[in-house]
Amino acid sequence: MSFSELKLHPSLLSNISSKGYETPTPIQVQAIPVLLKGKDLLGIAKTGSGKTASFVLPILQGLLTKPIVERNRQPKVLVLVPTRELAMQVTEVFKELSHNLRQPVKSMAVYGGVSINPQMKALFGVDILIATPGRLLDLQRSKAISLSKVETLVLDEADKMLNLGFHEEMQEIFDLLPKKRQNMLFSATLSDQLSGINRVLLVDPVLVQIEAKPDEEELINLSGYFVPDERKGPLLRHLIREMDMKQVLIFTSSGNKADKVAAKLMGNGIEALAIHGKKSQFARTMALDHFKSGKLPVLVTTDLMSRGIDINELPYVINYELPRSPKDFVHRVGRTGRSSTQGLAITFVTREETQHFKVILKKMKRYIDLIDSETMDFKP
Ligand code: AMP
Numbered sequence: 354m355s356f357s358e359l360k361l362h363p364s365l366l367s368n369i370s371s372k373g374y375e376t377p378t379p380i381q382v383q384a385i386p387v388l389l390k391g392k393d394l395l396g397i398a399k400t401g402s403g404k405t406a407s408f409v410l411p412i413l414q415g416l417l418t419k420p421i422v423e424r425n426r427q428p429k430v431l432v433l434v435p436t437r438e439l440a441m442q443v444t445e446v447f448k449e450l451s452h453n454l455r456q457p458v459k460s461m462a463v464y465g466g467v468s469i470n471p472q473m474k475a476l477f478g479v480d481i482l483i484a485t486p487g488r489l490l491d492l493q494r495s496k497a498i499s500l501s502k503v504e505t506l507v508l509d510e511a512d513k514m515l516n517l518g519f520h521e522e523m524q525e526i527f528d529l530l531p532k533k534r535q536n537m538l539f540s541a542t543l544s545d546q547l548s549g550i551n552r553v554l555l556v557d558p559v560l561v562q563i564e565a566k567p568d569e570e571e572l573i574n575l576s577g578y579f580v581p582d583e584r585k586g587p588l589l590r591h592l593i594r595e596m597d598m599k600q601v602l603i604f605t606s607s608g609n610k611a612d613k614v615a616a617k618l619m620g621n622g623i624e625a626l627a628i629h630g631k632k633s634q635f636a637r638t639m640a641l642d643h644f645k646s647g648k649l650p651v652l653v654t655t656d657l658m659s660r661g662i663d664i665n666e667l668p669y670v671i672n673y674e675l676p677r678s679p680k681d682f683v684h685r686v687g688r689t690g691r692s693s694t695q696g697l698a699i700t701f702v703t704r705e706e707t708q709h710f711k712v713i714l715k716k717m718k719r720y721i722d723l724i725d726s727e728t729m730d731f732k733p
Contacts, residue, residue: 359385362417365410368450373711373720378403383561385411388537393558395551396539400510400574401719402563405446408432408507408537413451415505416458416480424459424478427502432483433526435514437464438576438724443509444483445722463488466595467730473497486514486522493529500529508554511540512547520546527554573686575719577700577710580726584733585673585701586617591731592671592699593623593651600644601669603653604685606676608632611653614673618651625651628658656681664688672700679713 356369356377377385380398387394388411398404412430434440440462447460460481463472465488472488476498482489492498506527508514514523536555540547551558580588593601605611608629615627626640626649637658643649645664656676670689676682689696702710702723714720 354382359410360389361385361410362414364417364454365413365450368452369406369410371452372449374403374406378407380404380561380563381407381410383563384408387559387561388412388535389414391415391535393536393555394538395555395558395560396537396563397541397543397561398539398563399541404539405443405509406450408509408539409443409446409450412481412505412507413447413454413458417454417456420456424480426476426479426497427499428479428482429502430481430505430507431489431500431503431526431530432481432507432509433486433489433514433523434483434509435485435517435519437462437466437485439510440464440483440485441724441728442576442722445724447481447483449722463492465491469495469497486519486526490522490525493526500526501531503530503534505535506530506537506554508536508538508540508550511538511550512542512544515544515546515550523550572695573689574695574697575686575700575714575721576697577702577721577723578726579704579707579723580701581703584726586614587731587733588701588726588729589614589671589673590618590621590623591729593618596669598669599650600647600664600667601651601671602644602664602667602688603651603671603673604676605653605655606674608655610674611655615651615653618653623651624649625653627653629655630657656685666696668696670696670698672698675700675702675706675710675713677709679716682713683717 354377356366359377380396380402384394384396384407388408396404432443434443444460444462451458458480459478460483461475461479462483464485469491493500538551538555578588603614605614608631611627611629615625618625628637628640640649640652644652667689670686672685676685686698689698
């Protein structure tokens with residue numbers, strides 16, 4: 354099956370190929386035709402399955418066929434997501450796949466944790482709104498946005514949204530939407546709580562279920578940021594604080610750099626130690642013990658040291674610098690997502706390293722969308 358067989362508009366096909374997608378993933382093959390027909394969909398699929406493009410493409414095709422007459426604060430498409438990170442990722446996919454369309458489409462993310470005023474201003478003329486529930490309601494209450502013209506609703510990672518306790522907010526949002534609309538609900542799992550939502554939300558939905566690969570690597574969520582060298586330190590501190598990381602292993606390309614990164618974190622009130630070949634065995638063992646037992650939240654290290662670090666259920670790995678060899682990358686990110694618990698491996702990539710990073714991902718048969726740190730709001 355090819356993308357052109359899915360009867361997508363030529364300009365979308367061209368954006369798909371610029372993005373480097375060659376063939377549709379199973380969820381895309383199954384979901385796109387259903388969604389193009391305007392039906393409701395229940396998609397059981399994880400991140401990594403290509404689920405985002407499976408709803409982004411039919412939504413864009415739908416907007417292409419309907420001329421936008423007025424532009425105001427009434428989006429036609431609402432995508433609800435549990436986290437700011439996902440909001441940014443989904444928005445990036447909308448932006449990339451709507452590049453140079455005959456009819457320009459404005460997609461925008463809104464989420465909490467940043468000031469609301471710039472979002473209020475920027476909302477004018479939005480067609481596709483990607484939002485976390487709390488912030489969306491704040492914007493709606495202050496009349497910065499109206500949900501009365503929403504024709505398509507997407508719930509992405511609905512199970513996570515429920516786990517984070519967004520149930521009431523979601524219900525409040527549903528009540529603000531027009532009754533007649535297309536609904537798409539994506540979730541990694543199908544829980545009882547989710548079934549409750551399906552029943553009230555979806556009308557005669559088509560179920561598309563993608564089996565997860567029983568592969569260990571699936572447990573490792575990958576994410577990445579475009580970030581110039583001079584902004585890496587501030588971004589690192591921002592992520593550690595914002596994601597409330599209690600145990601994170603950071604990789605640099607040299608012992609010297611590891612020392613510098615750890616010192617800078619300490620200087621900013623984040624407890625961190627570095628271990629590398631030039632440290633005494635005593636210092637290494639002590640730092641590692643403290644890190645493993647959870648007393649030390651941040652350990653900065655190099656590839657050389659990583660082999661000995663075997664920690665159960667390590668939640669975060671950050672590649673402060675990209676390794677040269679894809680093998681090292683796999684080894685580094687493999688420090689997390691072990692013993693069947695999910696882990697997140699974040700990679701910092703400079704513009705010059707983009708190609709190299711793509712090669713690494715291709716070898717791993719993974720693909721991720723990098724978030725541009727320039728679009729993020731954090732202190733230098
Ligand atoms: P998702 O499950 O939507 O988070 O997608 C996981 C990753 O797969 C994202 O980085 C997408 O850009 C990428 N992706 C989506 N569809 C395709 C495709 N047809 N071919 C290759 N990569 C894809």
